[in-house]
Amino acid sequence: MNQAAVSNPAYTELERRFAALDALKGALAMLGWDREVMMPAGGAASRTETLAALGQVCHARIADPELADLLDAAEQHGAGLDGWQSANLAHMRRIWRHETALDAPLVEALSRAQSRAIEAWSLARPAADFAAFLPAFQEIVALSREAAAAKGEALGKAPWDALLDTYEDSLTGAEIDNLFDRLALVLPPLRDRAMAAQAARPAPLVPQGPFPAERQKKLGEVLMALAGFDFGRGRLDTSAHPFTGGVFGDVRITTRFDESDFTSSVMAVMHETGHALYEQGRPPRWAGQPVGEAANMTMHESQSLLVEMQAARSPQFLAHAAPLIAQALGGEGAAFSAANLHALATRVAPGCIRVDADELHYPFHIVLRTRLERALIAGDLAPGDLPGAWNEAMAELVGITPPDDRLGCLQDIHWPSGAIGYFPTYTLGALAAAQLFAAATAQDGAILSGLERGDFAPLLAWLADNVHRHGARHSTQELLTAATGAPLSTTAFEAHLARRYLD
């Protein structure tokens, strides 16, 4: 750093500015958490004002012409920077490109269109009334196509790829198509065989509740602690939809509790814990800098799915967890046996709703959405034709036609809120999770035997070493290649599914 301060004062000044920006973004993060977890309804109006004012301050800091000059100057003297600093500077440039690619009228129009679309969607969804949503959706799609073109130009990428870049910057749309086409090919027969095998076994017993939320929360905290969550640097709370929020040093995860079914909250907690371990494991030396963030959403989802799908739903871990779960919830008998809890955790059933999908069906929902949003941005699919295209793809991929648009194309908030390019990272993360877990368990035999004893330490050490400590220094492809010897592919995911559902 002292070396850089001497040879590249512009870079040093950029670090100072991005640290201040990070401090302000920390306010946005905590206030966003508070809105979902703590805020009474009466706080909504002022919270909206506060978040908007903070967003404007952050935008102005990035769009400040001085920052552009500093980026130019720092890049001109980039040879003196070390690897972390170079990666940090590249992220600063990428953030600047995203933040300045759209002109002010387009940003304003998108922001207003998103508010209108979320409002229209929240009314149209319960009524299954796509026609009522369509005008707002058309506006979102039209403005998103404009934004995609502008960002594509700024980033030197294809339009949809430029939207994807916010969430995943080392894969192209064409590469994702290849991965997803492969899944669309191999998963249907695998799913059919898994369901046939499941039908041949006795149905798992369903534990009979109620299971009070208070007890489920205590259980969640026990399991989080096992997984290595540091409660000195984070919390567990309750919200309508589970998420991971907060800042470095104060990572806040949430879940919801169904008092008739504890399995959903247990697995939601483990999922968010995977996100949280990544956040808690970021490199402290780079806290406050872009390169100290998590790499991207693919890697983030890989960490949540690795902890949930690969580790927590494994027979090894459930053998240890079953008596803890029974004790925490006051349950007993065969329904709380490790074998039964494992059977419950690996049930497979087709359905219309993405967030309720099992890991075998989930990729279908993502492949569908990715194909459709790529077509919407390319102009190959008119917004008004979405319901038909959606239902057709559901019939083809999942084998179900949604009875209405509430259970079909109106189910997700992502598109109304303007998040296009986000969906694929769910399944890219699932692929990465399988690939990382396979490599981890192959490299260190202590990982699976650790899980049998409820000891996540060997797994967490491997993840810290191969993923967490690198922050955003490397891309998805660089991290996977270094950790597993190969770039992202479907191989390990296919093998994982076959082993879990067909053996």
Next chain:
Amino acid sequence: MNQAAVSNPAYTELERRFAALDALKGALAMLGWDREVMMPAGGAASRTETLAALGQVCHARIADPELADLLDAAEQHGAGLDGWQSANLAHMRRIWRHETALDAPLVEALSRAQSRAIEAWSLARPAADFAAFLPAFQEIVALSREAAAAKGEALGKAPWDALLDTYEDSLTGAEIDNLFDRLALVLPPLRDRAMAAQAARPAPLVPQGPFPAERQKKLGEVLMALAGFDFGRGRLDTSAHPFTGGVFGDVRITTRFDESDFTSSVMAVMHETGHALYEQGRPPRWAGQPVGEAANMTMHESQSLLVEMQAARSPQFLAHAAPLIAQALGGEGAAFSAANLHALATRVAPGCIRVDADELHYPFHIVLRTRLERALIAGDLAPGDLPGAWNEAMAELVGITPPDDRLGCLQDIHWPSGAIGYFPTYTLGALAAAQLFAAATAQDGAILSGLERGDFAPLLAWLADNVHRHGARHSTQELLTAATGAPLSTTAFEAHLARRYLD
């Protein structure tokens, strides 16, 4: 407003800027609440950065030279403004004067001295080691004297009065001396008679716990609802020290629970509820503007003490609350009778610690602190002579000499944190509370009979009409004169104490 927009565009622009500033200050308010209520220890470092970054943004907005020009322009065309707008503009000017009175090196030096003094104090207090605190305290006093001189010049006030101005702007140090000299004269004999009367009665029964925090919290919420707290626009939570925080539309009060003694949390909740009702009752039309804030700390404390001391500790209210308290805590018998709870709520006992003082002794602690801090700022008391002066004043006013400085001059965080001029508002608020409650109950007979039924509505309506709805449009003296027919005096407070403790 349209009129002002036409005739005084500078004023209109100031409203826009102060609304944005208020939105940013809302972030500071919520993050301050979160730090005391939710934040794990690991969040401290980044929270400090975030609060500092937000503070700098707010300061820069006020110190922006454009703002000074706008203030000048708006004042030049001030004749076209209505009463609310004129008051709003005057507050903007006052805020600007406070924010710009000190040059940057002094602000920086004060901020660093405060951090050091809080650190030194938090170590020195448990050790009762004033000598260890003295260097930091000398620095605070020296810098505060500089700040007082600079603010005095900017505001056209005496130095200590200029520090007071942040918390109370319609009273001078000389006026406060007069009020407090009167209290120092009349309260000692009143206290002696009250204690003699108390000694002649049987001691109240002490309810035997434990009283689980969960139950006390539910009870607190029941009592808050009775008092008119709107849970759609606020919350009750737990923190180390009770306080009222949050923003308009989302007012958050806190308390702490002693499981062996519920009376302290019940009364702390009612105290904070008084603050909260003021915040919830601010004029919505002026939300986000300085004139829409609470008037000052005297008036704020008057509202908390009115609800706690005047209303909640009254025999009328306790007659209604006693069975609710017994039911909520599962208590029964004579200890939970209204008469016993009233005796507990009005016990009098001298002590060293301000925050534990009863309402008869509390003013002694404030008179002492006000006299000493006025002497410190005037240069008539050297920081190193504080312990002796403190103990002398305690002996004179309360009749006790603290056994050590932990129970003496090291007990409060106010001075280490640089808050000089704040202490008098506690007792000014107590005087105002008595004066307002006497006027309210004299003007509306339904108020006391309402309290007997647990119905705060008539009282709250009177407070809304005479205090809350005015925001910061009027000063303490203006509000009291309009509501009670006289400026602030000790008369009603003396009468209240005589009635409660001598009758």
